[in-house]
Amino acid sequence: MANLEDCVHCGLCLSACPTYQVTGLEVESPRGRLVLLSQWREQAAARDSETRGWLDDCLDCRACEAVCPAHIPTGHLVEAWRSQDAPEARPARALIRLLGLFLGSPRGLSWFRRLARMSQTRWGDWLIRRMARWLPPGAPAVKAGLPTLSAAGVSRRDLSGDGTSAEIFFFVGCVMDALYADTNRHAAELLRMAGYRLSIPQDQRCCGAVHRHSGSPEAARHWAKTNILLFEHSEARYVAVDAAGCGAALKEYASLFPPDSPWYARAQRFEDAVRDVVELLAESLPPLAPQSDRAITVHDPCHHVHAQGIAQETRALLHRAGYTLAEMRESTLCCGSAGIYNLTHPEKSQALLQRKLAEIPDGAAFVAAANPGCLLHMQSGLSAQGGTQAVHPIDLAWQAYHDAGLGTPGSVTL
Numbered sequence: 365m366a367n368l369e370d371c372v373h374c375g376l377c378l379s380a381c382p383t384y385q386v387t388g389l390e391v392e393s394p395r396g397r398l399v400l401l402s403q404w405r406e407q408a409a410a411r412d413s414e415t416r417g418w419l420d421d422c423l424d425c426r427a428c429e430a431v432c433p434a435h436i437p438t439g440h441l442v443e444a445w446r447s448q449d450a451p452e453a454r455p456a457r458a459l460i461r462l463l464g465l466f467l468g469s470p471r472g473l474s475w476f477r478r479l480a481r482m483s484q485t486r487w488g489d490w491l492i493r494r495m496a497r498w499l500p501p502g503a504p505a506v507k508a509g510l511p512t513l514s515a516a517g518v519s520r521r522d523l524s525g526d527g528t529s530a531e532i533f534f535f536v537g538c539v540m541d542a543l544y545a546d547t548n549r550h551a552a553e554l555l556r557m558a559g560y561r562l563s564i565p566q567d568q569r570c571c572g573a574v575h576r577h578s579g580s581p582e583a584a585r586h587w588a589k590t591n592i593l594l595f596e597h598s599e600a601r602y603v604a605v606d607a608a609g610c611g612a613a614l615k616e617y618a619s620l621f622p623p624d625s626p627w628y629a630r631a632q633r634f635e636d637a638v639r640d641v642v643e644l645l646a647e648s649l650p651p652l653a654p655q656s657d658r659a660i661t662v663h664d665p666c667h668h669v670h671a672q673g674i675a676q677e678t679r680a681l682l683h684r685a686g687y688t689l690a691e692m693r694e695s696t697l698c699c700g701s702a703g704i705y706n707l708t709h710p711e712k713s714q715a716l717l718q719r720k721l722a723e724i725p726d727g728a729a730f731v732a733a734a735n736p737g738c739l740l741h742m743q744s745g746l747s748a749q750g751g752t753q754a755v756h757p758i759d760l761a762w763q764a765y766h767d768a769g770l771g772t773p774g775s776v777t778l
């Protein structure tokens with residue numbers, strides 16, 4: 365793997381980098397961060413809060429990696445720096461620890477959903493106002509972007525598998541399982557409509573993406589072992605996932621283990637089996653005739669387009685479901701969500717969000733985004749404007765197939 369010394373300072377990454385785009389500062393660019401990392405290592409840069417801030421502003425969006433001719437994994441290098449550089453000093457670490465209480469188990473996720481639902485009541489509103497000074501500054505924006513949560517529980521509780529000989533291990537995720545439970549139900553239904561049989565182990569665990577990006581790989585490694593064991597036991601051919609961030613993390617499981625670990629080869633077999641649901645459905649669902657004249661635009665989540673090379677598959681699925689697409693400019697630029705970046709870096713996160721929303725084409729009824737963080741963040745901005753809504757492409761496809769008489773009536777109103 366290339367390292368920071370391999371940078372040829374060509375600058376091709378600058379225009380791809382969201383933080384360089386909003387600040388125009390070399391130290392907020394991938395090239396600048398590689399210089400800072402090198403100086404940090406050699407103790408040539410001041411190890412002060414300013415330098416730490418320039419490095420920590422990285423969204424880990426991987427846009428620079430996708431264009432770098434030297435294949436430098438800048439996002440991973442910043443992740444490694446986060447885990448080694450006095451991690452206990454980083455506020456994200458405390459937030460991650462708190463989140464870990466909920467994301468670590470199905471029971472924790474049920475509580476996470478209950479608390480999120482409570483936050484949508486008048487009492488929840490009052491409580492959040494009273495507690496504002498103790499909450500991260502980005503918390504009210506996150507709450508504004510939440511989908512309306514029904515009394516139904518997490519998705520895994522009412523998704524049962526199809527018994528033996530299942531081709532697909534369906535990975536329900538954490539935020540998807542708790543907050544976008546309907547999307548998981550729709551994904552499972554579309555996969556079955558496409559002819560797949562599903563295995564949905566109730567004990568599956570978080571992909572570990574947020575922990576890893578914030579410099580806490582231990583939890584990610586622990587949960588990866590559970591997921592690998594469950595996948596091996598299921599004997600499925602694919603691991604299907606409908607969240608870009610989870611998919612990217614699952615496709616990099618082997619890098620959690622040293623090559624001489626017995627887990628390394630098992631993790632490689634696991635990651636080779638991972639497919640995003642849009643990859644599986646784009647070619648396998650029956651094509652529908654154009655049935656909606658309401659334009660849809662696509663936001664490409666960073667961990668779809670940069671980390672997994674998925675972009676056309678989302679459009680192919682929506683075309684197959686009969687939708688008309690209107691492309692937005694800068695569809696691959698980060699929306700500013702980036703895990704918990706919207707909580708830890710609210711100003712830069714909001715600057716990127718406003719830039720993203722300004723590019724939504726006039727008249728677009730929906731902006732399709734296949735990642736819960738992007739959905740939540742973009743909806744927080746869109747709910748203040750009215751009009752366009754942020755929706756998962758799976759929900760849009762599911763609604764189209766149901767409108768065409770395939771399946772049961774749904775909850776997405778077009």
Ligand code: SF4
Pocket residue numbers: 370371372373374375376377378394395398428431432433434435436
């Ligand atoms: S594109 Fe790659 S090689 Fe070129 S400046 Fe950026 S990090 Fe360095």
Ligand code: SF4
Pocket residue numbers: 380381382383384392393394397421422423424425426427428429438439
């Ligand atoms: S990962 Fe994203 S934010 Fe970080 S340096 Fe690369 S392009 Fe910039």
